[in-house]
Amino acid sequence: MKKFMLGNEAVARGAYEAGVSVVSSYPGTPSTEITETIAKHYDEIYSEWAPNEKVALEVAIGASFAGARAMSCMKHVGLNVAADPLFTASYTGVNGGLVVCVADDQGMHSSQNEQDSRLTAIAAKVPMLEPADSAECKAYVKRAYELSEQYDTPVLLRLSTRISHSQSLVESEERVTPPRGAYVKDAAKYVMMPAMAMKRRHYVEKRLDDMRAFAEDCEFNRIERNSAEVGVIAAGIAYQYAKEVFPDASFLKIGMIHPLPSDLIRQFAASVKKVYVVEELDPVIENHCKVLGIEVIGKEIFPNIGEFNAAQLQRAVYGGAVDSYRIEEPIPGRPPVMCAGCPHRGTFYVLKKLGLVVSGDIGCYTLGALPPTASMDVCVCMGASVGMAHGMEKAGGEIFTKKTVAVIGDSTFIHSGVTGLINMAYNKGGGTVIVLDNSITGMTGHQDNPLTGLTIKGEPTRSVDLVKLCEAIGIERVVVADPFDLDGFERVVREETASDAPSVIIARRPCALLKNVKYGGAFAVNNACKNCKACMKLGCPAISAKAGGVAIDAAQCNGCGLCTRVCKFGAIGGAEA
Amino acid sequence: MTTSIMIVGVGGQGTLLAGRILGNAAIARGYDVKMSEVHGMSQRGGSVVTCVRYGEKVYSPVIAEGGADVILAFEQLEAYRYLNYLKKGGGMLMNTRAIDPMPVITGVAEYPGDIPGKIKNAGARVVAADAFAAAVEAGSAKAVNVVLIGLLAAETEIPKDVWMNAVEQTVPPKFLEINKKAFDLGYHLR
Ligand SMILES: Cc1ncc(C[n+]2csc(CCOP(=O)(O)OP(=O)(O)O)c2C)c(N)n1
Numbered sequence: 001m002k003k004f005m006l007g008n009e010a011v012a013r014g015a016y017e018a019g020v021s022v023v024s025s026y027p028g029t030p031s032t033e034i035t036e037t038i039a040k041h042y043d044e045i046y047s048e049w050a051p052n053e054k055v056a057l058e059v060a061i062g063a064s065f066a067g068a069r070a071m072s073c074m075k076h077v078g079l080n081v082a083a084d085p086l087f088t089a090s091y092t093g094v095n096g097g098l099v100v101c102v103a104d105d106q107g108m109h110s111s112q113n114e115q116d117s118r119l120t121a122i123a124a125k126v127p128m129l130e131p132a133d134s135a136e137c138k139a140y141v142k143r144a145y146e147l148s149e150q151y152d153t154p155v156l157l158r159l160s161t162r163i164s165h166s167q168s169l170v171e172s173e174e175r176v177t178p179p180r181g182a183y184v185k186d187a188a189k190y191v192m193m194p195a196m197a198m199k200r201r202h203y204v205e206k207r208l209d210d211m212r213a214f215a216e217d218c219e220f221n222r223i224e225r226n227s228a229e230v231g232v233i234a235a236g237i238a239y240q241y242a243k244e245v246f247p248d249a250s251f252l253k254i255g256m257i258h259p260l261p262s263d264l265i266r267q268f269a270a271s272v273k274k275v276y277v278v279e280e281l282d283p284v285i286e287n288h289c290k291v292l293g294i295e296v297i298g299k300e301i302f303p304n305i306g307e308f309n310a311a312q313l314q315r316a317v318y319g320g321a322v323d324s325y326r327i328e329e330p331i332p333g334r335p336p337v338m339c340a341g342c343p344h345r346g347t348f349y350v351l352k353k354l355g356l357v358v359s360g361d362i363g364c365y366t367l368g369a370l371p372p373t374a375s376m377d378v379c380v381c382m383g384a385s386v387g388m389a390h391g392m393e394k395a396g397g398e399i400f401t402k403k404t405v406a407v408i409g410d411s412t413f414i415h416s417g418v419t420g421l422i423n424m425a426y427n428k429g430g431g432t433v434i435v436l437d438n439s440i441t442g443m444t445g446h447q448d449n450p451l452t453g454l455t456i457k458g459e460p461t462r463s464v465d466l467v468k469l470c471e472a473i474g475i476e477r478v479v480v481a482d483p484f485d486l487d488g489f490e491r492v493v494r495e496e497t498a499s500d501a502p503s504v505i506i507a508r509r510p511c512a513l514l515k516n517v518k519y520g521g522a523f524a525v526n527n528a529c530k531n532c533k534a535c536m537k538l539g540c541p542a543i544s545a546k547a548g549g550v551a552i553d554a555a556q557c558n559g560c561g562l563c564t565r566v567c568k569f570g571a572i573g574g575a576e577a
Numbered sequence: 578m579t580t581s582i583m584i585v586g587v588g589g590q591g592t593l594l595a596g597r598i599l600g601n602a603a604i605a606r607g608y609d610v611k612m613s614e615v616h617g618m619s620q621r622g623g624s625v626v627t628c629v630r631y632g633e634k635v636y637s638p639v640i641a642e643g644g645a646d647v648i649l650a651f652e653q654l655e656a657y658r659y660l661n662y663l664k665k666g667g668g669m670l671m672n673t674r675a676i677d678p679m680p681v682i683t684g685v686a687e688y689p690g691d692i693p694g695k696i697k698n699a700g701a702r703v704v705a706a707d708a709f710a711a712a713v714e715a716g717s718a719k720a721v722n723v724v725l726i727g728l729l730a731a732e733t734e735i736p737k738d739v740w741m742n743a744v745e746q747t748v749p750p751k752f753l754e755i756n757k758k759a760f761d762l763g764y765h766l767r
Contacts, residue, residue: 004600004610029616109615133611133638166638167600167612243636311641324643324661325699331658332686334678336588336623364621372683445616536683541622544677545684555718556676 002169007159010134010170011101012037014141015071016045018097019177022063023047024056026415027444028075029110030164031103035073036447039456044175049447049456052382052415053078057085057100064098064154065190067181069145073101076117077381081416086154087124088192091200093152093207095181097145103159106237106280107307110161110443112362112381114305116281121156121258125204127211128156128258129220130236134168140220140255149181151207151214158257160280162237162307212259220255223268231272233265233285233296238308242278245313249276260288269294276317280308338367340542341512341519341560343438346483347407348373349538349566350490356403356497359392361385361417363409364442364511372539376407383408383416390420390429402497406433411441411449414464418473424502425474432496433504435466436483438511446513470504477503484509486565512558519559521574525550529571535563579632581640582729585659586651587676588625591722594747595649596627598726602735602743603631611638624655624678649729651708651722652676653692660696669701670728672708672721704728704767711762720759723748727763737764 005013011034015023023045025035039047050056053074063070074082079102086100102120105111121128129144131137137159144155188196215221227248234242235254243251252268254260269275269289277286277298286298301316302308311322338345348368351358352375360366360376361384369376378388389406408417413435424431441447448454453463470478477499481492489507496503510517522542531549542556543563552563552572564572582599586592596612603610608631615625628640645663650656650671663669671693680686689695693705706728712720723744730740741760748756 002604004604004612006614033616162613162639165614165616167597167610167614168635168638169604169610237637240636240638309639309641310637311643314641322641322643323665325663325665325696325701327657327660327695327699329689329695330686331654332678332680332688334587334622334624334654334658335680336621337679339589339621367621371679371685539679539683541677541679541682544682553676 002171004167005134005170006033006165006167007131007134007137007163008033008165009037010137011141011157011159012042013170013172014138016042017138017173017175018142018145019069019175020045020071020145021068022060022070023072024050024059025073026050026053026056026078027441027447028078028103029444030105030161031073031075031078031101031159032444032447033164034101035456047456049449051450053082054085057082057089060098060100061085061089064094064096066095067183068096069178070096071099071101074103075111076102076104076115077111077113078102079117079120083120083124086126089154090124090126091192091197091204092190094148094154095183097148098154099141099144099148099157100154101157101159103161103164104281105161107161112379114281116284117156117158118257118284119282121158125208126154126156126258127151127256128158129255130158130257131163131255132236132239132253133163134166134170136255137163138170143219151211153207158236160237208259212262215256215259215261216263218256221261221264222253223264224251224253226250228271229273231268231275232278233268233275233289234278235285238278238280241308241310241313244310245317246276254285257284260285262288262292265289266292266294269296278302278308278313335370336367337370337539337541338364339512340540340556341558343483343507343509343511344368344436345538345540346486346489346509346562347434347436347507348375350483350486350493351375351405351407352537353490354493356405357392357399359385359389359404359406361406361408361412362443363412363436365407365409365436368407372537382412383420386417386420386424386433389431389433390424390427393429393431401430404431405493405497406431408433408435409442410435410437410439410451411447414450418469421470421475421504422473429502430500431502432493434493435504435506437466437506437508440511440514442511446511466506475502475504477501478506479503480506480508482509483507484560484562484565512560519561521559522554522557523552523559523561523563523572523574524554525552526571526573528569530569532568534566534568535572538563538566579630579635580733581645582629583640583645583648583659583662584627584629584651585648585655586625587655588621588623590651592625592627592651595722595726596629598743598747599629599729601746602740603629605739605743606735608632609635611635613638624658626659647729647732649725651725654678654688656696657689657692660699660701663701667701668704668732669696670704670725670732671706672725673705674709706766708763708766711766712759715759715762716755717752720752720755723756723759724763724766727760728766730760731764731767
């Protein structure tokens with residue numbers, strides 16, 4: 001029977017059916033549910049959350065060398081972190097099949113940048129497959145393992161937000177575990193130092209040639225014959241949009257995005273009068289066509305920024321405007337906000353009050369950059385806050401030496417902030433790092449991490465002792481503070497930023513959405529309220545200023561009580577007040 | 578013919594579950610179905626959209642401007658925001674609940690008044706209902722999303738018993754009775 005599955009669930013199912021034994025990943029929207037599904041439903045597969053994508057891929061590479069089929073999943077920026085092992089695993093090749101799933105985020109629904117992972121596949125010289133719906137997600141994963149073993153190469157599976165997070169119908173099959181690859185000591189293949197690597201370097205080029213030949217005649221690339229007037233070349237989600245916009249056209253649907261099938265493209269282009277290349281982000285297929293001397297219509301009419309939709313493609317090709325209901329009145333935006341009860345709110349309230357320069361990082365707490373707290377100055381990539389704060393300090397100037405803090409989440413600190421802290425200690429920095437320890441990886445939907453004491457399966461395990469870790473690095477001033485104790489927290493931040501020695505403040509309070517976090521009932525505003533709006537500075541979604549004064553929405557309030565601490569008039573009490 | 582239904586609301590309101598019930602109902606009818614969801618950043622109280630499309634053969638999982646046969650809005654402002662996605666002649670089914678977004682909370686923007694009226698004036702067919710009151714009547718304020726699914730069900734050609742089955746498949750058994758009642762109240766809410 002066919003089942004309705006997310007693209008990510010279908011990838012997980014594919015890994016299961018392909019007999020994969022080891023999966024190591026780091027969460028990142030839109031890739032996270034692949035590994036979560038495996039951990040939840042497929043006990044035959046060992047799965048784990050690694051501290052970052054580089055480690056995750058290295059674990060998968062090790063499992064592959066040991067002869068098992070292995071997988072690692074990440075978002076597009078995660079592949080940057082894992083690029084180092086990937087580029088050389090391209091040389092070593094595999095023993096058991098190795099598939100790396102990378103999910104791009106066209107439109108930046110949940111990312112700090114928009115990048116096209118197809119270019120990474122080209123640069124790393126590894127094949128890349130790109131499914132266009134959930135059924136293909138599953139089928140491509142299974143075939144990817146065969147290709148990986150046949151051509152002795154890691155294989156990249158490119159996903160995107162609309163593939164990973166769309167559901168469509170998938171037929172399940174049985175799991176077949178292939179015989180495990182024998183482990184043979186083979187330094188020429190697995191020890192990459194110059195003399196050995198140069199031989200493998202030649203192998204990589206030969207493999208690409210072999211795969212080019214394979215691409216010409218494989219099930220991933222297919223021609224759908226229709227009118228000879230218009231031909232469309234497309235892959236992945238863009239293929240689905242194009243099918244709606246060009247119902248009568250012939251199609252060359254590309255499922256193997258690297259290497260591309262040059263002869264097939266030539267033959268297809270010759271069979272139609274006009275060729276459109278429909279692809280989101282960079283002109284990868286288009287440039288390939290141009291190198292082949294084929295005239296195509298592509299980025300001159302289709303944008304290279306953001307994601308496509310059928311209406312937009314329609315306009316680009318045929319012109320005209322979409323007929324729809326219009327509204328002239330400006331509509332207030334609805335940006336994401338820190339949840340009611342979020343522990344980060346206390347931290348940012350204090351940082352705003354002290355007017356510090358805040359070197360920020362990535363996680364739920366990045367929302368501290370938005371009004372009303374609006375107290376994050378910079379944010380680039382995971383782990384960067386600590387290094388950037390140190391750089392600001394070394395650049396000199398009063399505000400940077402005494403008034404700068406780095407703010408970083410617990411998962412992000414372990415991911416890549418800890419190396420920044422080592423640098424700060426080693427190179428005699430005097431900065432203050434605030435680790436926002438909410439006991440979970442919040443932004444990506446609650447994954448455990450090395451600080452939470454639980455594995456991906458929820459089993460108890462060793463946990464990193466943050467205080468000892470910081471001390472071992474050489475930080476002598478390590479303070480644990482509660483961000484909801486606003487006065488105490490402010491005092492600690494003042495003291496630590498005033499000190500010349502490097503320091504770490506661990507702001508510890510669990511995420512309000514964790515099951516074990518239970519505050520009391522909702523609060524309400526009573527008639528002692530002077531309408532001073534001090535509570536509005538918290539930016540809590542449950543508190544709003546109505547015509548009749550400030551009010552708390554009982555349906556949204558989770559009773560954390562932070563607002564009672566900023567109210568000087570005792571005007572906020574229990575719901576019965 | 579592909580039917581395109583858009584479910585819009587505020588992150589955390591349960592639009593995802595509603596989309597899954599709709600998806601299951603359409604599958605049970607033997608349609609090809611695609612559904613696009615939003616996970617991640619915008620689930621933190623942001624504006625969220627779920628698209629469900631069903632028919633003989635569906636390509637895009639996403640609905641574009643002017644492409645929705647029906648929009649089911651869990652919140653007024655979100656109904657207003659996505660009105661341009663409604664096909665001419667399509668139906669806007671909306672909950673009368675209003676949730677202030679941060680720009681309104683901080684006072685830099687104002688929550689527009691009489692949204693159902695304005696949508697009507699723009700020429701669209703509107704059904705506005707207090708799903709919260711109906712959910713409370715059914716036994717739990719949390720059943721708002723199932724009330725709204727009932728409201729939507731009455732708008733489609735998928736039979737009521739198929740919908741009921743889909744509700745049973747999707748909600749936890751513990752709350753089945755409440756949800757059945759909620760669905761029924763929603764079904765007759767117009
Ligand atoms: C290299 C990279 N990998 C993954 C992500 C996705 N991502 C963004 S924030 C985050 C973790 C946030 O967790 P934490 O630091 O604990 O902060 P919280 O959200 O809990 O406040 C992840 C995994 C990313 N942006 N970049």
